[in-house]
Amino acid sequence: VVSDLPTWLTMQRDELPTPALCLDLDALDHNIDTMAAARPDTTLRPHVKAFKSTELARHVRDRGGHRSFCCATLREMEGMVDAGLSDDLLLANQTLDAARLGALAARSPHPITVAVDSTETLAVALEASERGPVAVLIDVNVGMPRCGCDPETAAALAARARSAGLEVRGVMGYEGHVVGNPDRGWRREQVARSMAVLREAHALVGGEVISAGGTGTYDLHDWVSEVQAGSYLLMDTAYGELGLPFRQALSVAATVLSVNDEHYAVADAGLKAFGMDHGDPTMVDHDVFFCSDEHVTFTWIDGRRPVVGDRVTLYPAHVDPTVTCHERVWVLRGDEVIEAWPIDLRNW
Amino acid sequence: VVSDLPTWLTMQRDELPTPALCLDLDALDHNIDTMAAARPDTTLRPHVKAFKSTELARHVRDRGGHRSFCCATLREMEGMVDAGLSDDLLLANQTLDAARLGALAARSPHPITVAVDSTETLAVALEASERGPVAVLIDVNVGMPRCGCDPETAAALAARARSAGLEVRGVMGYEGHVVGNPDRGWRREQVARSMAVLREAHALVGGEVISAGGTGTYDLHDWVSEVQAGSYLLMDTAYGELGLPFRQALSVAATVLSVNDEHYAVADAGLKAFGMDHGDPTMVDHDVFFCSDEHVTFTWIDGRRPVVGDRVTLYPAHVDPTVTCHERVWVLRGDEVIEAWPIDLRNW
Numbered sequence: 001v002v003s004d005l006p007t008w009l010t011m012q013r014d015e016l017p018t019p020a021l022c023l024d025l026d027a028l029d030h031n032i033d034t035m036a037a038a039r040p041d042t043t044l045r046p047h048v049k050a051f052k053s054t055e056l057a058r059h060v061r062d063r064g065g066h067r068s069f070c071c072a073t074l075r076e077m078e079g080m081v082d083a084g085l086s087d088d089l090l091l092a093n094q095t096l097d098a099a100r101l102g103a104l105a106a107r108s109p110h111p112i113t114v115a116v117d118s119t120e121t122l123a124v125a126l127e128a129s130e131r132g133p134v135a136v137l138i139d140v141n142v143g144m145p146r147c148g149c150d151p152e153t154a155a156a157l158a159a160r161a162r163s164a165g166l167e168v169r170g171v172m173g174y175e176g177h178v179v180g181n182p183d184r185g186w187r188r189e190q191v192a193r194s195m196a197v198l199r200e201a202h203a204l205v206g207g208e209v210i211s212a213g214g215t216g217t218y219d220l221h222d223w224v225s226e227v228q229a230g231s232y233l234l235m236d237t238a239y240g241e242l243g244l245p246f247r248q249a250l251s252v253a254a255t256v257l258s259v260n261d262e263h264y265a266v267a268d269a270g271l272k273a274f275g276m277d278h279g280d281p282t283m284v285d286h287d288v289f290f291c292s293d294e295h296v297t298f299t300w301i302d303g304r305r306p307v308v309g310d311r312v313t314l315y316p317a318h319v320d321p322t323v324t325c326h327e328r329v330w331v332l333r334g335d336e337v338i339e340a341w342p343i344d345l346r347n348w
Numbered sequence: 349v350v351s352d353l354p355t356w357l358t359m360q361r362d363e364l365p366t367p368a369l370c371l372d373l374d375a376l377d378h379n380i381d382t383m384a385a386a387r388p389d390t391t392l393r394p395h396v397k398a399f400k401s402t403e404l405a406r407h408v409r410d411r412g413g414h415r416s417f418c419c420a421t422l423r424e425m426e427g428m429v430d431a432g433l434s435d436d437l438l439l440a441n442q443t444l445d446a447a448r449l450g451a452l453a454a455r456s457p458h459p460i461t462v463a464v465d466s467t468e469t470l471a472v473a474l475e476a477s478e479r480g481p482v483a484v485l486i487d488v489n490v491g492m493p494r495c496g497c498d499p500e501t502a503a504a505l506a507a508r509a510r511s512a513g514l515e516v517r518g519v520m521g522y523e524g525h526v527v528g529n530p531d532r533g534w535r536r537e538q539v540a541r542s543m544a545v546l547r548e549a550h551a552l553v554g555g556e557v558i559s560a561g562g563t564g565t566y567d568l569h570d571w572v573s574e575v576q577a578g579s580y581l582l583m584d585t586a587y588g589e590l591g592l593p594f595r596q597a598l599s600v601a602a603t604v605l606s607v608n609d610e611h612y613a614v615a616d617a618g619l620k621a622f623g624m625d626h627g628d629p630t631m632v633d634h635d636v637f638f639c640s641d642e643h644v645t646f647t648w649i650d651g652r653r654p655v656v657g658d659r660v661t662l663y664p665a666h667v668d669p670t671v672t673c674h675e676r677v678w679v680l681r682g683d684e685v686i687e688a689w690p691i692d693l694r695n696w
Contacts, residue, residue, distance in 0.1 A: 276625035
């Protein structure tokens with residue numbers, strides 16, 4: 001197992017066992033710097049679900065200066081607490097697991113915050129708060145057909161929470177139906193529509209935190225106190241179509257295993273190495289024909305016929321579920337492998 | 349973490365932390381028995397890639413009586429050797445990693461077999477054989493645009509392997525372009541066409557092993573010495589459309605987190621809990637609207653409006669990449685959880 005290699009060993013990209021999830025550190029740092037300039041400190045709440053690695057979170061904190069993070073799962077929250085990254089952790093999701101949330105509150109050196117959108121999820125936050133400090137954000141539906149309540153319900157939940165002694169820090173509302181559309185003008189209009197709903201809710205709920213947004217709308221918000229974004233760090237080919245100032249930092253390296261004369265070739269990164277919900281990955285210098293479990297079959301452009309043993313590079317269509325396919329990401333500066341960061345926040 | 353729960357604790361399906369990958373043991377055993385009746389002993393080579401669990405492999409061996417297995421990755425091979433399931437292990441894939449293949453050959457108490465389709469992959473098998481017994485199957489392309497060589501190349505590779513002292517056990521040819529088509533008559537015709545190519549290759553190569561097939565064609569082969577099949581054990585909704593005598597044994601249990609009045613509800617199993625390349629999972633009693641990272645948004649049929657906290661059941665569209673999303677599978681008899689089997693052969 002290569003993770004047992006001595007750390008003093010210098011490895012090059014082409015020596016990595018494949019399929020290998022690779023992180024271009026210069027691109028990552030460019031992305032961190034670009035976002036931190038636009039949304040410094042706590043005006044950005046980096047979303048852990050997009051990278052699921054405490055090492056990467058620590059790098060984002062140290063370089064970007066962001067001290068607050070949000071998570072989609074309790075496993076992510078637990079890992080961040082254990083890694084000492086708990087300054088201001090938000091579970092930007094509902095949970096019904098009062099035992100685990102309570103254990104987390106008891107263990108965290110700082111108060112934890114959780115989203116609630118119903119009396120049931122509020123009751124869970126209340127129960128958990130008996131074991132340690134828990135605050136809530138009221139999750140408001142701003143147009144995405146997922147979690148979140150309407151502004152009137154938000155007001156009622158906030159009143160109920162406060163009367164029970166729970167801190168209500170504010171509201172959150174994720175315009176997930178907007179963030180991926182390549183038309184910036186449309187995104188701007190839709191953000192305004194969604195934020196009109198969140199404004200209505202916030203007027204009723206109060207609190208200092210107004211949390212919304214994502215990578216595709218990070219610079220279209222002029223009212224919220226913080227934007228939740230994670231994909232900007234590593235990027236993918238879907239977000240790559242939006243003309244954002246972030247670079248593709250994540251790729252999968254594969255090895256050509258078989259070449260079929262003049263027709264196609266096969267490399268060892270298949271659909272188990274990618275989140276496939278947004279479609280096939282994209283290759284450098286080649287065209288993906290199709291993916292099967294452990295293979296990508298591809299055709300080549302012009303005279304670029306590969307030979308067995310060649311290395312090829314693939315970019316994922318969707319970053320979040322691609323990262324979760326891997327147990328580690330290799331961190332590279334140019335072609336040199338300088339570290340391996342565990343994807344330690346996978347699973348639930 | 350629930351995997352630390354004492355083993356004497358009785359748990360019910362509805363008490364599992366969600367999302368939970370669940371295995372219906374009665375359905376699994378039905379599938380094992382049905383296949384073992386049709387293809388007993390070594391006439392079936394169960395494919396580890398479909399379930400990636402040594403505990404499940406051991407159960408298949410003990411109940412079904414199959415002693416030979418095939419794998420798609422070196423990690424799967426290594427795990428099977430370490431688990432003592434190495435009687436007759438085939439890497440039904442090409443590899444260029446002579447160091448790892450050699451270490452595996454050195455460690456395995458039984459000879460290992462590897463597929464080769466080129467002088468490059470044959471050279472790797474030869475190099476590995478210096479450290480322990482390695483045999484080869486010549487991988488023949490029978491119509492699927494992936495690995496495999498033509499019959500003439502197969503003959504040349506076999507001659508080269510034998511002159512170098514390597515055992516050539518026979519041929520393999522996977523008709524992966526055929527196995528998923530719901531038209532049984534078409535599958536039968538295409539199997540015959542593919543096997544005509546493999547016959548031609550086998551006449552030139554020789555050897556006792558003729559390995560082909562999959563779950564969709566397991567009973568359409570009358571000539572091969574063994575069928576490679578794995579999906580029949582757990583099944584998925586794609587294979588479910590073929591009218592095979594296997595039951596759906598794998599599901600994902602989720603909890604309803606949020607209900608939006610009369611329109612839709614949200615449960616906590618999203619696209620990170622499923623292989624999505626074959627499309628959305630299918631719900632019992634509900635219709636999937638869409639999946640996001642950690643959520644499924646769904647609508648309900650007739651009066652079956654769920655409430656927060658309800659449990660729902662989802663069936664994956666593609667079994668192999670769904671299993672790899674999870675670190676364990678909960679084994680149930682009816683609604684009672686009787687074991688948790690680690691998915692210990694994930695990653696590469």
